[in-house]
Amino acid sequence: MEKIIYSAIFHQNKETGCGYWVEFPDLPGCVTEGKTLEEAFLMAGDALDCWFADPTADRPKPTPITEIKTEEGAVVQMVQLAQYLSEDAKQFFIEETIEKGLKERGLSKNQAAVILAVNRSYITHIVSGKKTPAPDMAKRIGLLLGFDWRIFYADSAGSL
Numbered sequence: 295m296e297k298i299i300y301s302a303i304f305h306q307n308k309e310t311g312c313g314y315w316v317e318f319p320d321l322p323g324c325v326t327e328g329k330t331l332e333e334a335f336l337m338a339g340d341a342l343d344c345w346f347a348d349p350t351a352d353r354p355k356p357t358p359i360t361e362i363k364t365e366e367g368a369v370v371q372m373v374q375l376a377q378y379l380s381e382d383a384k385q386f387f388i389e390e391t392i393e394k395g396l397k398e399r400g401l402s403k404n405q406a407a408v409i410l411a412v413n414r415s416y417i418t419h420i421v422s423g424k425k426t427p428a429p430d431m432a433k434r435i436g437l438l439l440g441f442d443w444r445i446f447y448a449d450s451a452g453s454l
Contacts (some may be wrong), residue, residue, distance in 0.1 A: 298346060298375040301355045302338045304331060305368050314340055318373075319362060321345055321355050331369070338373040347377060355388065385423040392421050395439025410434055420446075 307313040307327075315327040318341070326341040328334030345351055345411035362370045362423060393416050396406060403421070407414040410431070419425040420435070426446050436443030 299372050300342065301359045301362050301370055302336055302373045303362065303366075303368050303370055303379075304338075316341065318342070321352075327412050335371065335373070338371075339375065342373060342375045342396065350386075353366050353387075366388050388423070391441050391445060392435070392439060397442055399439065401439075406435075406438060409438060 301314050302318050304314050304316050311328060313329050314331055316325060316334050316338045318324040318338075321342075323343050325347045326334070326337040343429060346353070347451045356393055359370055359372060364370055396403065401409075403417045404414050407417045410417070412431070416425065421426055426432075429443075429447075432442075432443040432446045436445075
């Protein structure tokens, strides 16, 4: 499964001079803090867990780290989702990935079904999570829509 990674800005707490607070510029309201930089980094992974535990949460495209603007003294670091996606969030991710692939290639579900030589309802059941495609079909779907077919088989920790 595709790794979920976002840029985080680590700010030193100017009021106390110790500790750090963390924000994710692409995820408004996703903030955390830690007494040390190391603790703040671990807490940042947990903050991503909480953000993505809600399958309806926005998942904007991450801004490249080179485009993140900060004030002097702040540190920008890439942070990966620390734990795992819930089954609902995993299904939402699969649905979003398929829909994105269809859109990028200018295909409808009907057109994709014709290309894959399957019934349109089969595609609908895969998108909705009612069916998991067989590996050969998963490979064909991934190739057609431009994503790693193994997302259908990722374990609960998001590992392939």
